[in-house]
Amino acid sequence: MKILTAGIALLAAVAAPASAQNDCKAGTYRAADGDFVVLVPSPVVPAPGLRYQFRDGRRGATNEAGAPLTCQAETVSVKGKAWPKIAFRETPVTFDSLQTKLTGMLIEPPGADPKRPLVVMVHGSERTSPIGGPYGYAMAAQGLSVFVYDKRGTGASEGDYTQNFELLAEDAAKALDSARRTAAGRFGRAGFFGGSQGGWVAPRAATLTRADFVAIGFGLVASPIEEDREQMVSEVRAAGLGPDAEALVDRLSKATAGLLLSNFRDGYDALDAVRTEMAAQPWAAKIEGEYSGAMARLSDADLRRIGRARFDNLELIWDYDAVAVLKKLDTPLLWVLAGEDREAPIETTRGALMDLKAAGKPVDVYLFPETDHGMWEYVQHPDGSRDVTRITDGYLKLLGDWIKRDVRGTYGRAEHLTPR
Structure with a gap:
């Protein structure tokens, strides 16, 4: 998945x-x-x-x-x-995490600056290598030392691909420790940036090793189960449907969660009841979510036979408590939200972040309106589909300035959110 x-x-x-x-x-x-x-x-x-x-x-x-x-x-x-052209210093690095050899690259701007921030980039669910990609260089071009690495099972790193946040957080913590050793004497503050799924991984990693900051782009403060539900709610709202439709997809999410949390042993009666309700709704066939739509369209027999292999083969922690992790952190935290994110709807995340900020946690929250997942601006067509155009202006500069503790002025259309 x-x-x-x-x-x-x-x-x-x-x-x-x-x-x-x-x-x-x-x-x-x-x-x-x-x-x-x-x-x-x-x-x-x-x-x-x-x-x-x-x-x-x-x-x-x-x-x-x-x-x-x-x-x-x-x-x-x-x-x-x-x-x-900027003459970056690029140092290949290998490091061990839980008896697995991982591969990375340290990118440093010219010159030796013992106060330069060092950031480890924790990428999302993609299987492609970030080494040689644009994001590491875009951060380094702003005066940061940047460590990018292939997560386990991708690129040149060993191990099996996984989406187990606890295991990936162990790897990210080891990546920061390795980056510190490699850049010894040439950096000051050090921490993490996590994009997308990295919003689950980087904060957890910051509880496992010393980190001076954590920055997150378009991630969730919610569990994968909550993500699935919010995606379906977003779909029915985009279709102009009312509270009855929202209540139905909420019941669907609870039914599929029951299957996932029981390793596909329990929850079939609840799912059958929801299927019966959905059969009377012409719009229901188009509901997707992250996984619930596909599960609802498979028979009970198929789900019992291949449900785990189809939907639960990446070691996800389905009820992951992201709020509990953030409550443990006293590290400065930046969270950047995409205002119209269809893949990671922001309603629950925004509320959780505002609650943490109101409780005195050092949290900065920015929202870029009319952007989708990945901080993409887009053109939306009458049928609701979207064509992306560009990363929204101000996003990359905000990340760089915040990590350097030099936030000033405006960043495109960004809104700095505060508790109401």
């Missing part, structure tokens, strides 16, 4: 003149005012084109017609101004 995957593929690039393609070299290029663009290879961009990502969230391919940059040997030109 894919829980909270942040990656969204770029559209196929439109060909530009071959010379423009061939001149572009992978790297990170920075303007005098701190703006930057990251160029990296991508499997969805035909070679020799590269994927680009600006600080303000614009993304695309260098071989698109009208790409907002041109390339020379060691510079990129944007609006007629040359941006030089």
